[in-house]
Amino acid sequence: MATTSLSISIPILAIWAIWILLCRKCLDNALQQLVVAASGSSHALQLKQAKALQETGWWPSTTHAQASSNYSSACHWDGITCNAGGSITTIDRFDQGLRGQLIKLKFSFFPNLVSLDLRWNSLTGCIPLEIGILKNLVYLRLSFNMLVGPIPSTLGHLTNLNTLGLSRNKINGFIPPGIGMLKNLTFLYLFSNMLVGPIPSTLGHLINLEYLDLHQNKINGFIPPEIGMLKNLTSLNLSLKMLVGPIPSTLGHLTNLEYLDLHQNKINGSIPPKIGMLKNLISLYLSSNMLVGPIPSTLGHLTNLNTLGLSRNKINGSIPPVIWMLKDLSYLNLSHNFISGKILIALWMIAPLLTLDLSYNNLTGNIPSSLTSIDRLDLSHNSLEGQIPNGYDLYHTSHTLKGKKSIITEIKTFVPISIFLGFLFGGCIFLSRCVFKKNQIESKGSKNGNIFSIWNYDGHIAYEDIIEATEDFDIRYCIGTGGYGSVYRAELPSGNVVALKKLHQREAENLGFYKSFINEVRVLTEIRHRNIVKLHGFCVHKGCKFLIYEYMERGSLFCVLRNVDEAMELDWSKRVNIIKGTAHALSYMHHECIPTIVHRDISSNNILLNSDFQALISDFGTAKLLDPNSSNQTLVAGTYGYIAPEFAYTMTVTEKCDVYSFGVVALEVLMGRHPGELLSSLSSSSQNMMLNEILDQRLPPPNRLIGQEILLVATIAFACLHTQPKSRPLMKCVSQEFLSPRKPNVIPLTRISLLQLRKQASYVAGSGFAYC
Incomplete structure (x- = not known):
């Protein structure tokens, strides 16, 4: 019985093995046919893509000739990148002088396109609706062209989109609400177009958005409170000229915001105190609106603030002292408001300001002396008293200040110093001492001035002091050699350190070098600027000629x-x-x-x-x-x-x-x-x-x-x-x-x-x- 059973099972196993081998062969043939079909399909797609690119006219004719026999070479064209299968994933024709219309690019032939960059060209026409079929598109950059027409609603289908740049065109119509479906969008650039209508509240759904710029359009209406839902936003520019209503307090939720620009609108109401919650804010522009009320003291919490522009509003009250304590603030413009009170600022409080404009307000009291370090300063059209302190390193334009006695005083914070050098060419050339020009500007508290108090020196420095300080210009004190002389470090009896630029003996007797010496004196005695080395004096003595400068500790x-x-x-x-x-x-x-x-x-x-x-x-x-x-x-x-x-x-x-x-x-x-x-x-x-x-x-x-x-x-x-x-x-x-x-x-x-x-x-x- 067992023998019979075994004899039956052997043929069955043999048949089973033969069947498996036949099936495997069929499977291999089927797979091979699939590979061939796929290869043919891939080649056909490459052919279509290369031909579509060729028909745009956006590549040189030499490229077309090379591609005529083998369209797969499109993967090697300038600005083209393909995936492993030979399908185009990137088209980059940034700033190539392209002309024509986008419709020339057959989007249906590029199903795997990830990046399309056609910025800085001269493309015209509308953005085709067909662009919405590019399901894999991540980067779409069409800025700086001459595109017209509306933003197609089909852009809302591009759910993988990370960057959408359509700025600097002539695009009109509304911002389609469907843009709010682009949950992966990080950068949205629509500035400098002709867009109209309100800002769609659906933009609040773009939870990954970091950069939103709509400025220079014709968009109107209110700022939607939903903007406050964009927790990852770092830059928001809505300077549109036509926005109305208040600043929504929900903007205080944008704790990652670094740049906020709402200037040149018709925004009213007060500045929300919650703006002070934006701890990462670097630049805040609210100028040229209709804002009222005081400057909230919570702005003092903006410890990273570099730029604050609140000019041309109807802001009143005083300047919060905390503003002066912002350690990174370099630009502050509060001009053309109704700000009153005194400028309450102490020397230890001063921010590192480069520009301060408080003009056209109702400020009173004295001008603080701590303002001397500011490069651009305008205090005009207030009721301030006194003068801007004699800061020799200031180079501002002229301003007018109104005093309590209604006297208009013109203050020129840079006064050119004109020095008559005739004595250098006349009999005074025989002087045995170094003569220093007295400053023509009176300075309080400088009765015992010296050469370091902005040319307030009221006497002479003995030539012997210079010789003693340098041990007769010993090489040990030489810190450099210039085109026609050497530079020495000298510590004067007063303890002050100066740099002496001395003409070499041969050059001192040479008329050409002497003219250079005189030229340097002439130029430096007539200019005064914080970034130009200061000439404290000069000396002509027994064939020895040298200039006396402030000493620069770190050298060249x-x-x-x-x-x-x-x-x-x-x-x-x-x-x-x-x-x-x-x-x-x-x-x-x-x-x-x-x-x-x-x-x-x-x-x-x-x-x-x-x-x-x-x-x-x-x-x-x-x-x-x-x-x-x-x-x-x-x-x-x-x-x-x-x-x-x-x-x-x-x-x-x-x-x-x-x-x-x-x-x-x-x-x-x-x-x-x-x-x-x-x-x-x-x-x-x-x-x-x-x-x-x-x-x-x-x-x-x-x-x-x-x-x-x-x-x-x-x-x-x-x-x-x-x-x-x-x-x-x-x-x-x-x-x-x-x-x-x-x-x-x-x-x-x-x-x-x-x-x-x-x-x-x-x-x-x-x-x-x-x-x-």
Whole structure:
């Protein structure tokens, strides 16, 4: 029985094995057919995609020719990226001069498209409804074109969208409520269009939104309270001119907000105290509205605030003292309101303000002496008493103040000092003592003034004191050598330390160098600026000629950048401030001095740093006072590597020579070394480098806030380095750009190439700065 059973089961097993083998072969054939079919389908899709791209006309004809025999080569076209299967995932034609309409791009052929970037072109027409079929789209960037028509409602179908950029077009109609369905949206840029209607409350559903910019549209109505639900929002710009109603208190829930701009609307009511809950806020703009009531003291909780603009409202009450205690506040504008009371500020309370505008209010009392450190100050049209203290480093415009006796007093916070130098050329050249010019401005409490009290010195310093302090100019006291002399450190009997720039004996007897010496005296005695080295006096004695300057503890910028330890101490914030200070000084020389002063030798060697790392321009031996009635032709002067390229074919001196040199210095400060190699290779592969790659690698990467400043500096630097002098910006524009509040940049430095930077610099140079 067992034998019979076994004999039956053997054939069954054999049949079963044969059947399995046959099925496996069938399965293999089926799979192979599926692979072939898929391959054919993939190839067909690649063919369709390449042909669709070709028909747009957005790629060069040479690319078309290469693709005619093998359309799969579209994956290798400029700006195209494909996945492993050969399907296009990225189309990037940023700033390629494209024309035509978006409808030319057949969206149905790109089911796997993740990123579409067509910014900075000349595209026209509407955004097609078909764009809504791109279900995998994450980045849609169409800004800076000439697109018209409404925002298609089908954009609400793109639920994977992270970035939507449609700004700087001519798009009209309403913001579709369906935008609120884009739950993954992080960046929404719709500014500078012709959009109308209210802000849809559905935007409050965008829980991942970090950046919302709707400014420069025709949007009206109220600010929806639902905006307060955007807990991840870091930047909100609704400066639209037509918004009404109060500021919703729900904005106080946006605890991650860094930038809030509601200026130029018709917003009324008071400033909600809950705004003080925005602990991360850096910039707050509420100017040009119809706000009433006092400034809430809760604004004193905004410890990161850098910019506060409340001008042109109907705000009343006094200025809360806590405002002056904001440690990062650099810009404060409360002008054109009904603010009253005194400016209650103590020296220890003063914020690091660069700009303070309290004009056109009802302020009374004395002007605090602690205001001397502010670069841009306007107290006009109030009922204040007294004068702005004699701050020799101030360079503000003129203002008028109304005193209690209704006397209008014009205060010029910078008074040019004119010094008659005839005695230097006449009989007084035989003086055996160093003569110091008395200041023409009276200063209280300076009866026993000395050379450090802004030219209030009321006597002479004995030549013997100088000789004794330097041991007859012993080399041990020499701290540097310039173009026509050496610089010595001298501690005077009073304990004050000065720097002495002494002409070498041979140069002292040379008429040409003597003229440079006289030129430096002439220039420096007629200017006074916080970022220009101060000349305390000069000496002509028995063939010995020297200038007496304030002493700069840290020496030249050149030396600091080349010393590893000192360069690391020179962090990003200090570096940006050095560049800004240099720009302010050049702006003053070019645009506030009469006649215009051109330095002609701006370099890192001629920028000195004091103990606080403040930059001061020095060495005016080659400076030239421009005569508007002459050609201003001269011999080439300056330092190799900083001289403007036009000197290769012209001898004419203009302010633009200094502008070019400033651009070189600005890049040198960012890079930590002279940018010569970079400048000579910008036409090659270095253009593909990212901005962060050229920064001084000895320092840690900058944070987001200082990164924004670095981007501005780099953009301005490249604009200043334009080969055509007329295309370079004016230094007053550069200075104002540095002083003016800015909108935050959300693009990290790691994603900004030098090519993009240069294009932006060309755009800036061609269109002018926003604040000039």
